[in-house]
Amino acid sequence: MAFFQVQSNKATPKHTADPALQPWVEKYRPKTIDDVSAQEHTVAVLRKTLTSTNLPHMLFYGPPGTGKTSTILALSRQLFGPDNFRNRVLELNASDERGISIVREKIKNFARQTPRAQMVASDGKTYPCPPYKIIILDEADSMTQDAQGALRRIMETYARITRFCLVCNYVTRIIEPLASRCSKFRFTPLDSSSTSSRLSQIATAEHVVLEPDVISALINTSSGDLRRSITYLQSASRLSASTNPPTPITAGDIQEIAGVVPDAVVHDFAKTLGVEIVGDMDVDNDGRKKTRGFDAVQAKVKELMRQGYSASQIVSQLHDIVILHPTLHARQKSICALAFAEADKAICDGADEELWILEVGLRIHKAISSDS
Amino acid sequence: MSLWVDKFRPKTLDDLHYHEGLSARLKSLAASGDFPHMLFYGPSGAGKKTRISCTLRQLFGSGVERLKIDQRVFLSPSKRKLEINIVQSNYHIEITPSEAGNYDRVVIQELLKEIAQTQQVDLNAKQRFKVVVINEADSLSRDAQAALRRTMEKYMSNMRIILCANSTSRLIAPIKSRCLLMRVAAPTPEEMQTVLHHVAKKLKFDLPDDASKQIVDDSGGNLRKALLVFEALKMQSPDLSGSLAIAKPDWETYCHKVADLIVQEQSPARVMEVRAKFYELLSHCIPPTIVLKTVAERVVERVDESLKADIMHWAAFYEGRMRIGNKKIYHLEAWVVKVMSLYKASFYMLTYMSTVNDHHFCHIAFCL
Numbered sequence A: 001m002a003f004f005q006v007q008s009n010k011a012t013p014k015h016t017a018d019p020a021l022q023p024w025v026e027k028y029r030p031k032t033i034d035d036v037s038a039q040e041h042t043v044a045v046l047r048k049t050l051t052s053t054n055l056p057h058m059l060f061y062g063p064p065g066t067g068k069t070s071t072i073l074a075l076s077r078q079l080f081g082p083d084n085f086r087n088r089v090l091e092l093n094a095s096d097e098r099g100i101s102i103v104r105e106k107i108k109n110f111a112r113q114t115p116r117a118q119m120v121a122s123d124g125k126t127y128p129c130p131p132y133k134i135i136i137l138d139e140a141d142s143m144t145q146d147a148q149g150a151l152r153r154i155m156e157t158y159a160r161i162t163r164f165c166l167v168c169n170y171v172t173r174i175i176e177p178l179a180s181r182c183s184k185f186r187f188t189p190l191d192s193s194s195t196s197s198r199l200s201q202i203a204t205a206e207h208v209v210l211e212p213d214v215i216s217a218l219i220n221t222s223s224g225d226l227r228r229s230i231t232y233l234q235s236a237s238r239l240s241a242s243t244n245p246p247t248p249i250t251a252g253d254i255q256e257i258a259g260v261v262p263d264a265v266v267h268d269f270a271k272t273l274g275v276e277i278v279g280d281m282d283v284d285n286d287g288r289k290k291t292r293g294f295d296a297v298q299a300k301v302k303e304l305m306r307q308g309y310s311a312s313q314i315v316s317q318l319h320d321i322v323i324l325h326p327t328l329h330a331r332q333k334s335i336c337a338l339a340f341a342e343a344d345k346a347i348c349d350g351a352d353e354e355l356w357i358l359e360v361g362l363r364i365h366k367a368i369s370s371d372s
Numbered sequence B: 001m002s003l004w005v006d007k008f009r010p011k012t013l014d015d016l017h018y019h020e021g022l023s024a025r026l027k028s029l030a031a032s033g034d035f036p037h038m039l040f041y042g043p044s045g046a047g048k049k050t051r052i053s054c055t056l057r058q059l060f061g062s063g064v065e066r067l068k069i070d071q072r073v074f075l076s077p078s079k080r081k082l083e084i085n086i087v088q089s090n091y092h093i094e095i096t097p098s099e100a101g102n103y104d105r106v107v108i109q110e111l112l113k114e115i116a117q118t119q120q121v122d123l124n125a126k127q128r129f130k131v132v133v134i135n136e137a138d139s140l141s142r143d144a145q146a147a148l149r150r151t152m153e154k155y156m157s158n159m160r161i162i163l164c165a166n167s168t169s170r171l172i173a174p175i176k177s178r179c180l181l182m183r184v185a186a187p188t189p190e191e192m193q194t195v196l197h198h199v200a201k202k203l204k205f206d207l208p209d210d211a212s213k214q215i216v217d218d219s220g221g222n223l224r225k226a227l228l229v230f231e232a233l234k235m236q237s238p239d240l241s242g243s244l245a246i247a248k249p250d251w252e253t254y255c256h257k258v259a260d261l262i263v264q265e266q267s268p269a270r271v272m273e274v275r276a277k278f279y280e281l282l283s284h285c286i287p288p289t290i291v292l293k294t295v296a297e298r299v300v301e302r303v304d305e306s307l308k309a310d311i312m313h314w315a316a317f318y319e320g321r322m323r324i325g326n327k328k329i330y331h332l333e334a335w336v337v338k339v340m341s342l343y344k345a346s347f348y349m350l351t352y353m354s355t356v357n358d359h360h361f362c363h364i365a366f367c368l
């Protein structure tokens, strides 16, 4: 007996989630293209398409959480309104089976009926409802080359009544003949001031007090990914509201949520490797000179791994300490930089994290103790 | 009779012994109604799974403990049958997509869609969403991860995802961006001792401090291992006093033997001998990475300081190649050859410099 029944189409109204319980990323997803923060250029171009009856094929690309999916959904909604959205917009993403025959079939079915314009919607507003349908291929960079190749023909076959919007993170994974058929829109990581104003807007709407240092912690930990900073903000506010009495959100909370390794931990590791930490409180001058051997480094690495910190996070924070270090020589830094680069690649390829943190540690240790 | 590990597994967030801050955080998230997608990560045996099931219990009440185990068959694009075990309750479902190997994407696509498009039928359910727990999320293929992305956004009103992984490094950024990260560190030695003593108290016997300390030291932060060892010891010597011999698992002893072989003699014949031993280990399904790390760590204990870093360097190097390559044994063997030649070269240097004697050098044709 199935515990979950397939939802019948008519009986249950869709998306009735109580807005108070909605995750903020969804609740504050831009409703119109003017809601989209930053991305001014893209928005300006798209705004024009709202008044003209034509739309080119489009290719949106950029890092996660910068508004690609939101923008195309908002644009489609503004073009067609709530009633026609369903039969005018087809969204296919990486969670759908995208073997080429299936894509072809879906698009064929969808593009079959010629759209009729019907301007006044049930909400009383007027929508342009231009005479074409939009096919959104989200996460297009995960489509195979073959499927992309076949898509060229499909785009041509249905050119009269369909417009394609390809959305991806890595534009280089889209084959050239396909990319060249589209107008390209680059989505950039959000700059600090846009992030900060969007976050403040949400905080005000949710009655959350945001100190400036919390905002900058959010900006620093999310590196231009707005979805990430909104998720962090919501979690932090949940946590701070749940204590009794409620405590304000601190920058430390954000770092903890974001999985940043605490400074004290990274500094401690760096010192084991012989890297001097500037402004360190317990200056033990003889301790510093004492070279700690292999065993000390290995023990430290084991301890770090037990703490469960992510290896790529450790590498990136250690990288910042070493590369920006005020007294290490350029030569030492170069040797370390090589180690960081190799480790990053290895970790992404799925190599053992402990072995590679140890490798990085030992190489830094050697670079620093060999020449000083 | 169930093992102690299972019998004394905490059921609610309040029962958990360590990381109180984390438990409190989970509790407030579960109470808030806008529970996010989550990613639990940390070393094995740190208690991620336990914490996840406590969180589910907090979300849905004791109903989540009524589990049902099913096997589902999926079809790969080439119509091959993939069998996946599924553990589910009325409120959640738990899968390990890596069971489907390269076709994990198919499992993710079909199963999640199916769940996402259905609604909670139990009107008394405390949440209107269902939870999907995905184990070993760090071994999800890129395609499977891509398949998760939009699903996670689109069906958020019906479904939440909890990913469980050892590390976040192998997860793509768009997935991390959609989750709240929860780091579960291994418990400290003191925390582990508390847990052991708690078990002893429940079973009404006395656990000498020496014994608990020894068990904890041996476990390397893995609480599951500590509890298993604890139970085994208690069977062997019921009063747990005097000097306890914590038996090493066979494969570990075997790995140590391999290390000894490498350090004792460096010759082509020895390489062959070691190779046979590696085959033996691999055919018993000991993961090659574990084999390499265990042998390497033993070797560095037994060589001069000047060689240690190099030996570990090559271990890291060949472990990485092993992941990408196909024949594990080649890379294990390559590492052994490398280590032997390093060892030999340093030894040669030392003896050469002290006296040029009539030592018979057995040359191995390895290029450095």
Ligand SMILES: Nc1ncnc2c1ncn2[C@@H]1O[C@H](COP(=O)(O)OP(=O)(O)OP(=O)(O)O)[C@@H](O)[C@H]1O
Residues within 6 Å of the ligand: A024, A025, A026, A028, A029, A030, A035, A036, A037, A038, A039, A062, A063, A064, A065, A066, A067, A068, A069, A070, A071, A168, A169, A187, A198, A226, A227, A228, A230, B149, B174, B177
């Ligand atoms: N430019 C933006 N303006 C306003 N909100 C944004 C913007 N970018 C992202 N967001 C917020 O982040 C959430 C996710 O954005 P969106 O789905 O558009 O990202 P994406 O670019 O498609 O990312 P991915 O590459 O991971 O699919 C939105 O729901 C919204 O809350």
Ligand SMILES: [Mg+2]
Residues within 6 Å of the ligand: A068, A069, A070, A138, A167
């Ligand atoms: Mg998107």
